Amino acid sequence: MENLSNINVIKDLMTRHGVEFSKALGQNFLINPSVCPKMAEMGGAEKGVGVIEIGAGVGVLTAELARRAQKVVCIEIDQRLLPILEETLAEFDNVEIINADVMKVDLPALIKEKFLGMDVVVCANLPYYITSPIIMNLLEQRLPIKSITVMVQKEAAQRLCARAGTRDVGAVSIAVQYYSEPKILFPVSRGSFMPSPDVDSMVIRLDIRTAPPVSVQEEDTFFCAVKGAFSMRRKTILNCLSASFSLPKDRLSEALGRAGVPACSRAEQLSLEQFAAISDQLTRMKE
Numbered sequence: 001m002e003n004l005s006n007i008n009v010i011k012d013l014m015t016r017h018g019v020e021f022s023k024a025l026g027q028n029f030l031i032n033p034s035v036c037p038k039m040a041e042m043g044g045a046e047k048g049v050g051v052i053e054i055g056a057g058v059g060v061l062t063a064e065l066a067r068r069a070q071k072v073v074c075i076e077i078d079q080r081l082l083p084i085l086e087e088t089l090a091e092f093d094n095v096e097i098i099n100a101d102v103m104k105v106d107l108p109a110l111i112k113e114k115f116l117g118m119d120v121v122v123c124a125n126l127p128y129y130i131t132s133p134i135i136m137n138l139l140e141q142r143l144p145i146k147s148i149t150v151m152v153q154k155e156a157a158q159r160l161c162a163r164a165g166t167r168d169v170g171a172v173s174i175a176v177q178y179y180s181e182p183k184i185l186f187p188v189s190r191g192s193f194m195p196s197p198d199v200d201s202m203v204i205r206l207d208i209r210t211a212p213p214v215s216v217q218e219e220d221t222f223f224c225a226v227k228g229a230f231s232m233r234r235k236t237i238l239n240c241l242s243a244s245f246s247l248p249k250d251r252l253s254e255a256l257g258r259a260g261v262p263a264c265s266r267a268e269q270l271s272l273e274q275f276a277a278i279s280d281q282l283t284r285m286k287e
């Protein structure tokens, strides 16, 4: 098989098939040969494992996944890439390409249909215009998967993996930690792609939890509280929550007291346990 991380091979494939890179679809293809084998291995592609890939490009990561895993199902939105993938992945009989927008695919049904009896992982070099929506979509559906290993923009990686109580933390980091244990695996420089993007990247892995790290009475209220708390970063938790839940400050202040959270604290200072305690107090206030 040709070396799919070689610039000339990619250019030749694109020219022969009359395809140009689409910036709108986040098409920056990997040309650093060391990245995909490492991602596939650290992402858990191995015997007995089924892999969902999002965005095949010319198939450089797909091939590494197919070499190691039992089966790979790749969801690629760009129809123009299908003839290229037919050519580059011809030697593998354990790869299936689905031409669709990952945000519109019924993933629970896909997993049931395609990966019977296998452990399932997600491994992908994500299109950066839609990183967080894809990750949250995978997590919120509580898919029966073991992990999500993805390449994302460096800043997004730092935000997604930020611990509660640290400077980079945001609503998305708290949500990610609720569903998974996130880890930064390794950095990837902008020069590892063609065309080269304006940003550096990182590969992260989210190991899916079997149970959340905190228990809350109402998950919806928990996520609303987290979102509300981070809605105005400079403001106190009291101001943020009274605005987002339309609650009088005196009642909210008492509820925060019962949750053991100082009304003057800011969202980035709070632990997951404190968010859970606030959420349960807000639930109680509705009763």
Ligand code: SAM
Pocket (backbone or CB within 6 Å): 025, 026, 027, 028, 029, 030, 054, 055, 056, 057, 058, 059, 060, 061, 062, 075, 076, 077, 078, 100, 101, 102, 103, 125, 126, 127, 128, 130
């Ligand atoms: N895996 C290849 C690589 O590493 O070189 C390509 C990665 S490229 C950053 C992202 C890929 O995702 C592109 O092939 C693009 O067409 C595809 N893509 C973009 N939006 C998508 C969506 N909503 N659903 C599925 N695939 C998408």
